[in-house]
Amino acid sequence: MLKYKINLALVFWLISLSAFAQFKLYERGHDSYTAGKYEDAIRNFSEYLTKYTRDKSLDVEVYYLRALAYYKSNNFKDAVPDFEEALLLGHANKGNIYWFKAKCQAQNGLDKDAISDYTSALRELGSDKTIKAKLLYERGLLYYKTGNQVAAKEDFQTGLLLNPGNADLTREFNKLGNVTIAARNTQEANSSTSQPVIKKDETKVKEDNKVKKSEPGGTTNTTPVTATSEPAQPSLAEFYKDEKRYALVIGNAAYPKNIGALRNPVNDATDMAKELQASNFEVDLLTNATYGQMRAALLKFKDHIESSDPEKTVALFYFAGHGLRHEDENYLVPIDAAVEYEDDISRYCFPAQRMVLANMERSNARMNIMILDACRNNPFPALNRSVEQGLGEMRRARGSFIAYATAPGSVASDGNGRNGLYTQELLKAIRKPGLTIEQVFKEVRANVLRLSGDRQNTWDSSNIIGEFYFKFK
Template sequence: MRKRLIAGVVLALVIVIGVGSVWARDTPARQSRSEACLNPAAGISIKSSLDKRDACSRLLRDRRLSSTARADAFAQRARAQFDLRRPELAAADLGEAIRLRPADPALFALRAESYRRMDRFARADADAQRVVALAADQPASYVLRGRMALDLGRADRALDDAATAIRLASDRADGYLVRGDALVAGGRFDEALAAFDRAIALDPLSGAGYGARAHAQQMRGDLDAALADIRRAIGRQPFVGLWHAYEGDILRYIGDLDGAMKAFNDELVVHPDFGYALVGRALTFERKGDIAAARVDFERALRRSSDIWDNAASARETARARLAALDSGAVVPATIPAPRKAENATSLPTPTIAPPAVVTRPTAEESKAVVPSQGRRVALVIGNSAYRNVPALPNPQKDAAAVAAVLRAIGFDQVTLTIDADRAKMAEALRAFASDAAKSDWALVYYAGHGMEVGGQNYLIPVDAALASDRDAPSQAIALAQIMAAIDGARKLKLVVLDACRDNPFAPAATADVGRHVVAAIGTGVGGASATRSAGRGLGEPTLAGASLVVFAAKHGQVALDGEGGNSPFAMAFAQRIITPGVEIDKIFRLVRDDVLEATAGRQEPYTYGSLPGREEFFFIAARR
């Protein structure tokens, strides 16, 4: 649900592909086959979808079909494949139908939804653009394109499309739902709630508006209101399993583990292969300390999860990472219940505990037993707290010190810790680190402090920065491109970890002449007067090449929450998870993501950009023979 359910609700674009009389002289047998395939009402259950798919396959073997009838048969078989959670087969059939009938917007719309199910968002967006070109007078065209824009992280485009849909049909709820989703993505929660209120008023019998409003309430930290709304959604659409799974998540977040278990159990009775619910129940078992039961559900999610409601792939990623962590023998990190209603918009309670004890650095003899050899590893860790022109940030220096300690403990050959660096000090640290990186296999930079995006470029903010406008960023800050250049000489792995995507005290000045160009920055806060770590909303997506990863504490367009204990939620999760032996680095960051989602009640989702070559695995602590 978190991956693609931007407002806690999936809106299905229901496309009925109508057909006329395509055979003038049919035999009764052929009429029966054609009716089974081409009847738009068929396919409302798994069995009827299977029957439709098979009938269409038989019909398509008839060489006497006209091109119009063949297009209809491909389209209806695609509809059945889509309902059977086979979007790749649906997309292939729709390609054939589009070849035969290239001006039908319904075909492009269903193929867009099929590509979306496969996470092929650029292709989905291209098809949505085609739908608008072919049916520019239909509000549903803009609803579809707006939702695809949200998948691409383009909330601005989604808002524009929602406005057009509402202008064309102000009495329809779906335009307001897309508008609300886009406003949630931009952190404009009060405006989003107003949009969802309007959607509910227009369609009070649907659960969609309540599910969307529940997500907005969750993201603003009001879990009681979110729980009330998701239960209203269930009351109106009890057959939508996603609502039950969402209820289970919220109950787990607030620590009602028995209530969460009941919600997941009730859903899994109806949809036993719903991967998202299986993983949700497994996470609840983990919280209860029943690791054996958690393992069973994670394994079931890998073997049997279906693509119901678009989140099976995400569920499988979580299941693989959690199973790897359980196999390592590492202790599952504790998660404290989230507050039912957040008292602070930018922070939340975190445990005031030191990073966990880790294995000591292996001896030379022990190193020979490590599989595979990790080579020489170096790290530069920066924590900027004592800002001179904005409120000080208590946590970054603590986060940096904790991360540096753990990196040393797990065997990094050199760890340089820099606290409260001005621009000159940061630049010098990067120059020195570039020399170290060129002689190493791994080069890692961890940064905690302020950050911002200006004009598509990400910047890290030194403690002496004085930003009067966005034009000051290149001269006052350190570009992410400079960080990437410093680690570029590493022979194997280049890794940047940024706990720097929070609401920014520079924002009022820095956004004065930039409008929509300043998207985000980085900060941290304590108590009622929070300092924060971002200018606008979130850092921008970086462009990477080679064996490089950039990990953001919060995904593009989102802000990171700070901890009211000793460390931020992200720093705690990172420090706790990198000590897990025998789990490769992609799974480690999946574990970090899931732990932060749990700790923040779904309000913050870390995101990893980049990829690693498939020929070699990387481990913070490798398994021993």
């Protein structure tokens, strides 16, 4: 027993020593960045990120500072993915991150992406008039470069309303003197400016509502008002007509031999995207996606839901492909995942809870739906000791509905037809009008259980408020 206690103490001491050494890497990276030694900062931060037992709560700051170090070293290409990682991990300084990312995209010749990032920066930093004018100036230059002179002049004009007399804005605006633009809503430039509310004369309203009839003998009587029926209740389609629906759908099948190719996910994702479009979703579909492609698509998805009215927005994420559970996190496997060792999982696979669900929840959309048909066999059998079977149940916040192809800790078959069994039955249930989301997934569960001979039990967990219908009556 004494020997056991001594060995255990030694293990804890070694772990503590390792954690301290890794934190020193972070400190050296931070100190190097502050001192303007950007190459040293990049080297220390990069080494820190390879450490399996590092404090992952620091990752968001490490990616941000390494991105800035790349930016200040004029390495704009490598700065972009690090800025994206910092955004996906929820860095508090996201307005400036979008601004730096926009500058990098412009330097990389990706003007369309740069304009999109400037738009996101304006959304986050628009309360400061001086900063907003600067952003509009820089976005306007990109619009001009890409041939959109109307949009360029609109940006320069709005910038001048915010910062009158600015020499750069005045110069660029005057260059476009012959370009005609539509009348602008100056409320964007000055939120305190508002149009007067025109009220109908109350006396006239009363007279309009009082219908009179002249009777013989000089008397005037009010015409009896005919009773009207109660107004009809709006239909489900009318009630939800202003709802904005966004979906990111990913299907990965073309994995290399060491991971194992799958038969159905591309078909599953393609058919799901088509069905969601028929249910009024704006859908971004990816098939056989790399880590970088998944990250870029998620950022676009994040921007969509963050820029919409949260009380009228529904966000849906669907993934079909290889998935695994490691250290209390579910990971989605891109087709280029180069996983040889345990610490490669967090670097080359996509954390569903920490990046996907967390960003959906931060948007405050009224409902976030995550559907994971990713409970197949372990894609990395060499790491059997550290990779748990199937996926695990994830923590959920208000307004989240999370659906799994099978129960936590279990696996589902890939399927023999066009679609996997789970998605096959989900597509059928979605097409039925008038079903709430809970009714849809109950029907899926019953059918999958029946068709699998009680071997595959689907699973969902919910903390939603309000109702959702894929199809209205």
